[in-house]
Amino acid sequence: MECHQSVGWTRRVGGWRPRRSCAVTLHQIGPPDPARLSKHEGQHKYDHGHALILCGPPGHGGAARLAARAALRVGAGLVTLACPAAAIPENAARLDAVMLRAVDGGADLAQMLTDRRLNALCLGPGLGLGPVQAHLVAVALAAGRAVVVDADALTLIARSPDLAAGLHPGCILTPHTAEFARLFPDLAGAVGLAARADACRIAAGRARATVLLKGAETIVAGPDGSVAVHRATGARAAPWLATAGAGDVLAGLIAGLLARGFAPAEAAGTAVWLHVEAARVTGPGLIAEDLSEALPAVLRALLRQAETDSGSGVVTG
Numbered sequence: 001m002e003c004h005q006s007v008g009w010t011r012r013v014g015g016w017r018p019r020r021s022c023a024v025t026l027h028q029i030g031p032p033d034p035a036r037l038s039k040h041e042g043q044h045k046y047d048h049g050h051a052l053i054l055c056g057p058p059g060h061g062g063a064a065r066l067a068a069r070a071a072l073r074v075g076a077g078l079v080t081l082a083c084p085a086a087a088i089p090e091n092a093a094r095l096d097a098v099m100l101r102a103v104d105g106g107a108d109l110a111q112m113l114t115d116r117r118l119n120a121l122c123l124g125p126g127l128g129l130g131p132v133q134a135h136l137v138a139v140a141l142a143a144g145r146a147v148v149v150d151a152d153a154l155t156l157i158a159r160s161p162d163l164a165a166g167l168h169p170g171c172i173l174t175p176h177t178a179e180f181a182r183l184f185p186d187l188a189g190a191v192g193l194a195a196r197a198d199a200c201r202i203a204a205g206r207a208r209a210t211v212l213l214k215g216a217e218t219i220v221a222g223p224d225g226s227v228a229v230h231r232a233t234g235a236r237a238a239p240w241l242a243t244a245g246a247g248d249v250l251a252g253l254i255a256g257l258l259a260r261g262f263a264p265a266e267a268a269g270t271a272v273w274l275h276v277e278a279a280r281v282t283g284p285g286l287i288a289e290d291l292s293e294a295l296p297a298v299l300r301a302l303l304r305q306a307e308t309d310s311g312s313g314v315v316t317g
């Protein structure tokens, strides 16, 4: 899709401004390559990575649990939920395949991250907005892992230039419109696809990270200036995604794909497509819990199509 929008920045009085009037290609995010999502004979769980999902205090764990289950469903080999010790009983009662570790602050997290096999983190869903959580975000960013920065972690970063300075190219920021406005107030208010894409591209350059701006038209912009869009409109409409926790599931999907070794922009685009496809498979009545449960059918259909296209007719997955 050809889209008239700016490329590059120019310095003007009052700060950086996008350069206008160049035409760049806004890539459409389509179905992922099934070969990237399959698992092969002879591989073991550590070949598919280990995602760590940070969780908030007792009574606030639902969002992180949704993310953790999505990370596991999309194929991360292992997923661990790190929560305050006081929240272990609640989470243990609600989780089986997802593992649990007590993390009461930044020092505990730093100790845990000495295990290099924990290769992807998810920060923010239901995390909380206090100083303990801010320290967790600082430690997680400093660890230099692939990181999904969502929900409360975005709000903390918007409040703290020091935290924002810790962002790096391994980060994927996943704001909804209000979170985007908190992070980038001067870029908020863009109306229309081209303007939103432009705002997202500038934000990614500024953050030195991938930015995924959520909505019926979701934009994924990389720090290298690349921009892509997934349009859940028309034949791919998914209005039942407007439900509490859908964004937490998306964050978990991205974290799971990062654990599997996907690069940030590829993880973001693949997750957005799978998320919408899972919503479309489920249809009316969808709640966030349904998205992960719909994933096996979505993945199987993708893999079956690939087998049919290659002519073998055998689904190996």
Ligand SMILES: NC(=O)C1=CN([C@@H]2O[C@H](COP(=O)(O)OP(=O)(O)OC[C@H]3O[C@@H](n4cnc5c(N)ncnc54)[C@H](O)[C@@H]3O)[C@@H](O)[C@H]2O)[C@@H](O)CC1
Pocket: 060, 061, 062, 063, 064, 124, 125, 126, 127, 128, 151, 152, 176, 177, 178, 179, 244, 245, 246, 247, 248
């Ligand atoms: N089941 C759960 O445990 C859930 C927990 N959640 C957690 O609740 C915390 C607060 O997240 P919220 O996003 O609700 O709240 P926020 O504190 O980020 O802000 C929500 C406000 O932003 C406005 N807004 C504008 N555009 C919006 C958009 N596109 N999407 C959403 N809000 C928009 C809304 O009107 C609302 O007043 C996070 O930690 C989040 O992870 C939510 O994700 C919902 C589900």
Ligand SMILES: Nc1ncnc2c1ncn2[C@@H]1O[C@H](COP(=O)(O)OP(=O)(O)O)[C@@H](O)[C@H]1O
Pocket: 151, 176, 214, 215, 216, 217, 218, 232, 237, 238, 239, 240, 241, 242, 243, 244, 245, 246, 247, 248, 249, 250
């Ligand atoms: N009308 C819609 N059409 C398509 N996708 C939508 C629609 N409304 C919301 N979504 C998607 O659902 C998710 C909602 O995320 P978010 O706003 O963070 O909610 P929550 O914080 O409750 O998880 C995003 O991925 C967004 O793109």
